[in-house]
Amino acid sequence: MAQDLRTFLKQVQETRPNDLIDVDRTVSPQYETLALVEKLEKQGRFPALTFRNVAGHNMPLLVNLAASYDRLALAIGADVAHMVERFAQLAAAPKPLTWVERADAPVKEIVLTGESVDLSLLPIPVHNELDAGPYLCSGVALVKDPDTGAVNGGVYRHQVQGKDQLGWVVNRTNHGNYVRRRYDALEKPMDVAIVVGHHPALLLAGASRLGGIGGELEVMGGLLGESVEVVAGETVDLPIPARAEIVIEGHVYPGQRHSEGPFGEWPRYYTSSGDYPFVKVSAITMRRDAIYQDVAPSMAEHQVLGALPRMGSLLKRIREVVPTVVNVNLPLSGGGRTYCYVSMRK
Secondary structure, X not given: OOOOHHHHHHHHHHHOHHHEEEEOOOEOOEOHHHHHHHHHHHOOOOOEEEEOOXXXXXXXXXXXXXXXXXXXXXXXXXXXXXXXXXXXXXXXXXXXXXXXXXXXXXXXXXXXXXXXXXHHHOOOOEOOOOOOOOEEOOOEXXXXXXXXXXXXXXXXXXXXXXXXXXXXXXXXXXXXXXXXXXXXXXXXXXXXXXXXXXXXXHHHHHOOOXXXXXXXXXXXXXXXXXXXXXXXXXXXXXXXXXXXXXXXXXXXXXXXXXXXXXXXXOOOXXXXXXXXXXXXXXXXXXXXXXXXXXXXXXXXXXXXXXXXXXXXXXXXXXXXXXXXXXXXXXXXXXOOOOOOEEEEOO
């Protein structure tokens, strides 16, 4: 069986059972899920939490899966001491995608298009008190470079702005922003597929820093040690990870903007609001028993998840210039990205 979110949860259950906590009582999607993450974090505990009963929803919500270096190291077949080296090695050995038929793609078990599209079907939380609304924080957004055809993946933030509309806020220096600006210049809509819930290798690849636009799905395959299975989209011309839990398809139209923010970001401060592009959702596909995976913004998970891929990329690039580099560390005291320690043999 190909690896996915469920095979990884089974692996954690078998090797680190105390890392998984099920919450059976009813919880509110407004603040309560992140409040428990924060409470445990203050106790020095970082388990993955599955909320089985989110008020108003029939779908379980999983959060904090990537909040531990031990679990991320497990995901790439390493221990914490060697995970940066391992990530750098695997990311440098990408694997080509494997296309499968629709019948072999669990993410196609339920397909919603047209008037059936409704983001409120998903238990997308309001995380912090001053957030502008519910935010989808765990999606890896796939877009295609109009000039080269390369498919780029990145982890961005998406505010729910209606039953079929999601915000599109991307750091100006990220490749997803360059691709979107190119579509704007061509005056063409940009196809988008936001993948929610898969093996941690997808989020790690999406947060990595690759040279050039595209290649994240192939790097995911390198991290997994096997090609990623993909299937054609319903309304977009993009490869869809076939074993994902949920995929949201849509389009960003040139020149269109909507008010977005504020939002509690990774430095544990709120960002300001402004007018940004948005995704007009055209389809939602999912497994029949889908798990909604969230990433806890402004918490340890947000920082740990961003740190490991960056450390792997830094180790590879610095060694190209200084071969005696032993390791690098982006400490969480800097949010996992503001400053870096480098150890080397002099």
